[in-house]
Each structure stands twice: as C-alpha cells, then as structure tokens.
Amino acid sequence: MSWIHAAEGSTATPASIGSCVSLSSRVDVAEVLEVVRGFNEHPDVHGILVQLPLPKHLDEQAILGAVSVEKDVDGFHPLNIGRLAMKGREPLFAPCTPLGCIELLDRCGVAIKGKRAVVVGRSNIVGMPAAMLLNKRDATVTICHSATKDMEAIVRQADIVIAAAGQPQLAAGYRLVGDMHFDECKTVAGAITPVPGSVGPMTIAMLLRNTADSSKRFLSGKLQAVVQPKKRGPLGKSLPRDEHLGPWSVVAGGSLVAGVVLQRTFGGRRQ
Ligand SMILES: Nc1nc(=O)c2c([nH]1)NC[C@@H]1CN(c3ccc(C(=O)N[C@@H](CCC(=O)O)C(=O)O)cc3)C=[N+]21
Numbered sequence: 001m002s003w004i005h006a007a008e009g010s011t012a013t014p015a016s017i018g019s020c021v022s023l024s025s026r027v028d029v030a031e032v033l034e035v036v037r038g039f040n041e042h043p044d045v046h047g048i049l050v051q052l053p054l055p056k057h058l059d060e061q062a063i064l065g066a067v068s069v070e071k072d073v074d075g076f077h078p079l080n081i082g083r084l085a086m087k088g089r090e091p092l093f094a095p096c097t098p099l100g101c102i103e104l105l106d107r108c109g110v111a112i113k114g115k116r117a118v119v120v121g122r123s124n125i126v127g128m129p130a131a132m133l134l135n136k137r138d139a140t141v142t143i144c145h146s147a148t149k150d151m152e153a154i155v156r157q158a159d160i161v162i163a164a165a166g167q168p169q170l171a172a173g174y175r176l177v178g179d180m181h182f183d184e185c186k187t188v189a190g191a192i193t194p195v196p197g198s199v200g201p202m203t204i205a206m207l208l209r210n211t212a213d214s215s216k217r218f219l220s221g222k223l224q225a226v227v228q229p230k231k232r233g234p235l236g237k238s239l240p241r242d243e244h245l246g247p248w249s250v251v252a253g254g255s256l257v258a259g260v261v262l263q264r265t266f267g268g269r270r271q
Contacts, residue, residue: 004051006204018047018211025055032058033066040068046218047073047211052125070223073210075099075129084132092217093210098130100202101162102137108191110160113138118158120144120151126164134160161189 004020021035032050039045048071054060064076072080072093080091105112117139121127127143134141139160144151155161186192193199217223 003200003204004049006201027058029059029062032063036063036066040066040071045071046214047071047207049074049207050076052076070217071214073207073214075210076125081124081129081132084129084136093214094133095125095129096206096210097126097164097199097203098133098162099206099210100199101130102133103202103206104193104198105160110191112160115139115159116142116157117160117162118142118144118155119162119164120155121164121166123164123166126166127162130162130164134162 023032023035036048036050039048048067050063050067052060054063065078067074067077069077069079070092073096075081075084075091075093075095080093083089083091084094102112112134117131117134119127119131119134119141122131122143122145127145131141131143142154142158144154148154182192182194
C-alpha cells in the first residue's frame with residue numbers, strides 16, 4: 001500500500017474526501033495537464049496533489065505550475081513556495097512533510113524562535129521548504145547539502161536538526177542526523193523522531209489539514225476566484241501566453257469536501 005492510499009484510508013469517509021487518479025507512466029505531458037485542468041475547474045474539488053517523482057519524460061515544472069494555486073494542497077506551486085520564502089507573505093499552503101516536522105516540534109513543546117536549526121538536504125519537497133518554514137518561525141537556519149564542508153561541526157551546533165538528505169549515506173558517520181543512526185542519535189539528542197511512525201504519518205495528517213483548510217476557504221466564500229479573461233485584453237495581446245499567471249481559472253464554490261490525488265503507476269491504465 002503506498003502512502004497515498006494510507007492517506008485516503010485515514011479519512012473517516014474516504015469516498016467523499018478524495019479520489020485517486022492513476023495514469024500510465026507513458027502518458028505525455030498534455031494528457032497530465034488535461035487531467036489537472038479538469039480538477040482545477042471542478043467546483044467540488046478543493047485539493048490537488050500530483051504524486052512525485054514523475055516519470056523522467058514529464059515536465060515537473062510545467063505540471064506543478066499548472067495546479068491551481070488555490071488547490072495546491074502540497075504547497076509545491078511556485079507562487080506558494082515563493083510566498084513561503086518571502087517576508088511578510090503567506091502561502092495558501094505549505095508543503096506537508098515540513099509542516100509535519102514543525103507540528104511535531106510544537107506539540108512536543110520544542111521552542112523554535114531564536115534556535116539554531118540545521119536542515120540537511122535542500123530538496124524542493126522537504127529540505128528547502130523546511131528551511132523556509134523554520135525561518136518564518138524565527139529560527140536561525142543553516143542548510144547543509146552534498147557540497148557542505150565539515151557538516152558534523154555544523155550539525156553539532158544545532159538545537160534542531162531536520163535530516164532530509166534523501167540519501168542516507170550523506171548523513172552516515174555523523175551524530176544527530178539521519179534516522180539511520182537512531183540509536184547513536186538518541187544518546188545525544190533531547191528528543192528524536194522514529195521511523196516509521198512520526199514524520200510520515202504527520203505528512204498525511206498535514207495533507208488532510210491543508211485539504212480541510214482549502215475546503216473551508218472555498219466554502220466560506222473567502223477565496224476570490226481567479227478568473228482568466230476569455231478574450232485577451234490589450235496587455236494580454238502584447239504578452240506571450242505563458243506569461244499569464246496560472247493557465248487555468250479557479251471556479252469557486254461547490255459543496256463537497258474533496259481532495260484529489262494524481263498518481264502514476266507503471267503500466268497502469270487511466271481509471
Ligand atoms: N506530491 C507528493 N507529496 C508527498 O508528500 C509525497 C510524494 N509526492 N511522493 C512520495 C512521498 C513519500 N511520502 C510519504 C508520506 C507518508 C509516509 C508514511 O506515513 N510512512 C509511514 C510508514 C512507513 C513504512 O511503511 O514503514 C511512517 O513513516 O511511519 C511515507 C511516505 C509522501 N510523499
């Protein structure tokens with residue numbers, strides 16, 4: 001069972017909260033964009049997640065950028081990431097795994113403000129947004145990666161470490177980092193999360209929270225529908241089409257609480 005099926009199963013009424021669309025790994029980008037567009041425009045859909053990684057031939061940037069900002073429950077749309085990075089701006093959604101890490105810190109009573117936080121890894125889905133979230137919470141953040149020199153010394157100074165290297169060996173040999181060295185880490189850490197049973201399930205919980213928040217926003221009417229003009233105005237005519245923000249409009253309203261998951265399967269058929 002993949003994690004996304006766990007996410008589906010963790011809802012009280014799975015049928016009403018989410019549906020999973022599996023596409024063949026051989027689909028072309030146009031077909032994926034068409035499916036995304038359908039969900040963008042569907043008034044009963046309030047959350048869309050494109051499961052990563054995508055097959056290599058698909059343009060991840062184009063596909064993630066095509067998800068409606070207002071339904072981007074993964075927080076991967078460049079506008080949401082951009083707002084996460086900027087002072088005085090708030091994204092509509094932040095990525096779920098970093099949110100789960102912050103939630104764990106909060107619920108365990110670990111203060112973040114003013115603390116030295118080290119994030120190991122700078123992936124778009126965990127490391128980078130985790131660093132941005134910690135920064136928003138007023139931690140002093142250092143990002144370590146494959147070219148970092150003397151990572152051990154940096155990690156030793158940290159009050160909070162988020163290990164998201166992707167490659168376990170990057171953290172090998174260091175104390176405090178990496179779920180791989182749980183037994184070693186727990187002797188020096190004040191608190192540490194185990195695998196399985198912590199960040200993973202919290203990722204799913206945050207996905208559901210983002211989706212619920214999105215629904216509330218849609219159903220309360222707080223969201224301003226971003227309507228794309230059907231005809232291109234004077235400015236539109238002078239710009240290439242790609243310069244328009246968000247290729248598809250969002251239709252606000254609807255009554256169902258719904259999230260949608262796009263998933264790739266190898267050799268699978270569109271359902
Ligand atoms: N657009 C997108 N967003 C994601 O958030 C995303 C994704 N794509 N692609 C795949 C990764 C992976 N991921 C997991 C989430 C929860 C568990 C989880 O709950 N794991 C359990 C069980 C682990 C086990 O099976 O032993 C645990 O950690 O306790 C795992 C993996 C989300 N991802």
